[in-house]
Amino acid sequence: MDVVDESDALPEDPSRTGDAIIEARGIVKRFGGAVAVDSVSMAVPPGEIHGLVGENGAGKSTLMRVLAGILSPDRGAVVVDGEELKAGDTRAALEAGIALVHQELSLVEEMTVAENILLGSTPTRAGLIKTGELKRIAAEALDEIGVSVDLDEPIGRLSVALRQFVEIARAVARKPRVLILDEPTATLTPTETDYLLDMLQRLSRRGLAIIYISHRIPEIFRICDRVTVLRDGRHVDTAAISDTRPQDLVDQMVGRQLALDLQTHRVPAEPGAVVLQARGIRAPGVDGVDLEVRAGEIVGLGGLVGAGRTELVRAIIGADLRSAGEVTVAAGGRTRRVAGIRAAVAGGLAYVPEERRTDGLALTMTVAENVALPNRGRLSRSGVLLFRKIADFALGLARTVGLRPPEIRREVGDFSGGNQQKVVLAKWLGRRPDVVVLDEPTRGVDVGAKVEIHRLVKDLADGGAAVLMVSSDLPELLELSDVIHILRDGRIVGTLTAEEADEKLVMSLASGEATVAA
């Protein structure tokens, strides 16, 4: 692709600017001293799906939050239909027809599906909520995206994937002219992703302008008309997708050559003895599962969202109560039963949960403090924390996982979504655990970091750890796993070795189209 110099503040394609529905003009946004977005301009005409890509921390979410009026820029302006929008005014942005689906879920758990869909724009007469109207509009929005959920169900009872669709329904209910989606597929399985992408194409044909953020390059190539690359807060390039190759995009994102074909399956060493053994596991959503993981082996759990994978791993490690079943960990010449997670962690288990913001991190603590948490024993003497040691330790881990920026004294909550995930990983990797349980380990992580994290997981297994991994990312599942169990309705419906497995087979087992003797 021709790399045009984009340092000036104008969109590269003047013919497009005239009919652009939304335009960012020279947006600058700083947090403290750090510049998160540095004079970025972009314009999107109606009916276009505009991809936005960049590494973790490149400034994608920040730029979108400026467009949606949540953040007010230090410089620059957002222009809708040729008119400048009032800076940092969420309502003004909503009224101008800009709807943002956030990277992190932003629903109110105690309120119902219908109330959440119309949060902030509840229909009223004289201040009173029009319940009939509320439900009608909510139902319409859900209909439009083709999802059926009980309108009166409190959000807190829905699965993560369903919540994601409720968020999208919320954006659609506002009848937006510009729809911004910040990594909407990070929590979805391939089938759901397919569904979402088709839906977006349908919406764009009706004249909606869509800005689509994803770390999954194939998705960008499948639905986008043009794509903008950000790096370190700066605009790198905007180009028509037809003039772009995936490799170019990745190179522009990371600013160097990244060998994607490094992502090959490792040759596993001869697997060792069984380390993690689970028998007859029953728990809510899990219906009698047996599995074992050997030293040096990576066992993958595939399946659709709601198949019971997260429930299964949480029951195995004792994070949730099991109604039946027994789990043992054999390490260091000892076999112990796993009852509660604390004992399990003390016994050398590492668990990276699915919901990082609630389960995995103390958001108001610094990176150093967070990674020190499960490693306190090693980093203290007679109960007193050794700060020098912690700093060295944290810095080493930050480098290993490629934290950006590598500032270990910064609060975790101030990092971009993908970088928060890296901190969760770093926290556990520092322990050299015997058993590693990963639930969606690279959700929201950029391509470069993903390669890094995959390398880390392979290293762990090569070092003799027993790895159990849930992943909805098929290429990841196939690349890392030595054995893949497919779950459906809380049961294992198929087991594939690395050689047998391919995307089609995994998907057809997961959806129940095919069956294999387990």
Next chain:
Amino acid sequence: MVATGTWITQPVAFTSYQVTLGRIALVGLVALGLTAVILMGELDLSVASTLAVAGVVMASIDNLALGIIAALVVGLLIGAANAFLVVVVGINSFIATLGMLFLLRGLAFVISDEEPVRLSNIDAGISFGKPLIGEFTPRILLFIFTFIVMHLFLTRVRVGREFYAVGGNRQAARDAGIPVRRRIFTGFMISGLVAAGSGVINALERTAADPTAGSTVLLSSFAAAIVGGILLNGGRGSVFGTLLGATSLGILQVALTLSVVQVDVQNIIIGSVLFIAVISDPNSIRAVSGSVRSFLRGGSVLSKPSVDPKEATNNG
């Protein structure tokens, strides 16, 4: 639960239900106002002092109607001042309203010259204490009225419904375009207004405004809201729950008093009821039993079995 228990042991609490209702209405009214603030994840410790200030303001003005209006306006202003400190200045609401608690109590003493202020229109007060419809005194009717208004406000009115969003997920509320600051102002002003209203009612019934009035009301009204199932982090609770909380605590207290239980013992019992109510909340009972079980098995109390972490840390 508490009510039935009391009924078995102390039927007299029900025969003297006027006293009981009066007690429920006193604590319950303040608790209803508090509910609005707590739902948003904020606290208002200044309610009892507001009650006292409103009373003495009203009693210091000779014209009764004017006095009542002045008292209610004072309540609104106090609420607005609290909200200003919390929202604009950015002080944590516990601290801001704690400051107000002292400040207003002092103010009540200054205005009243440290003496109870007699109402100039004593007749109005005396007739105010008399049953109006059936056995219901105006205080009880006003309590029921406030309950209905608050219930409708929090379930049917958009502004009130959005209190749940502000308390449940403030960032989401903000992102959805809900004017969070304005909602918090509204909440504190409701709390101030209702507390001032209680002050007015108190002064009328006693035909005098005491600057020390309401000192026991503060914690009792919090207890009523908590027994009623409200989450101090915000986002969960209802005025119906608060009504139940106030009712059961009120009945309990009157029953204990009538059976000549000493005040300190009463407090011990009420404290225990508070614990039992919070623990037996169906939402937290699983969390608590899970924690206890895994604790006994040598697991962690910190891992919260299958319950939303917010609930477990609050109630468990």
